[in-house]
Amino acid sequence: MNSMNAYGSLCAEFYDLDKPSAPVDALAFYVDRARKSGGRVLEPMCGSGRFLLPMSLAGFSVDGVDSSLPMLAACSARAHRLGVEVRVFQQDLASLALPHRYSMAFIPSGSICLITDESELQLALLRLRAHLEPGAALLLEIVSDDIELTSPAELETRVVTCTDGSSITYTCVASRVASAELLCFSGTYTKRAGYRVVETETEELVLRPYAPSRLMAMLADCGFTVAKAADESDLTFLANSGCTLIEAIADA
Ligand SMILES: C[S@@+](CC[C@H](N)C(=O)[O-])C[C@H]1O[C@@H](n2cnc3c(N)ncnc32)[C@H](O)[C@@H]1O
Secondary structure, X not given: OOOOEOOOHHHHHHHHHHOOOOOHHHHHHHHHHHXXXXXXXXXXXXXXXXXXXXXXXXXXXXXXXXXXXXXXXXXXXXXXXXXXXXXXXXXXXXXXXXXXXXXXXXXXXXXXXXXXXXXXXXXXXXXXXXXXXXEEEEEEEEEOOOOOOOOOOEEEEEEEEOOOOOEEEEXXXXXXXXXXXXXXXXXXXXXXXXOEEEEEEEEEEEEOOOOHHHHHHHHHHOOEEEEEEEOXXXXXXXXXXXXXXXXXXXXX
């Protein structure tokens, strides 16, 4: 089970202001793949919908899944504002149970690496396979395992302004833990109205940058044939993302 202390309500509010839209070239890539799939698409770990919503607006049938209620609530609120209907489910990928099968699924932005436990990832891949039609593509962006992180820690601070004039500051300390296999981000969101602190939220985000060969072996064990691994030399939208794209095809 996903037991992260992450993606709470203040994070969701910050996320939408900090990353209001998907990178244009990445979105164009997934739109093109959705068109080629010719059917219903699933975006697991959809968050607040920066990929799902424009794809739905463009007329694709895209369902979303996420374990965070605040991220899904933000997604539904944005959908309402845009006048588009979306179907999202609050579920953990390791126990995914949806009423449909899909002709494509995609997880952008390295999110799959938030599942840091291999047995949980295996369950998630098996549940994804169970929801895909034979021949359907599963597109996974994984955080490259050679990602550089200044040791022992890196400090980051970002500030966004809310529509009511208040601000949210995100501060984060990043570190490598457990023999450098995991990247840990300890963050705090602080909402201020003027100089007054009105809300705070802490977050412990852990990422596991899987080696492409390891993920490909796991996919093969879970009923997929790995078609290819692509990096920024194949797909320009991956440049500076620190991610590799793994494409796997659901076996018959
Ligand atoms: C970085 S956000 C990415 C959202 C979206 N794909 C984007 O690019 O904006 C990662 C999302 O994965 C969700 N998540 C993490 N672990 C999960 C799990 N085991 N099952 C379902 N969702 C999960 C989080 O709640 C969060 O909304």
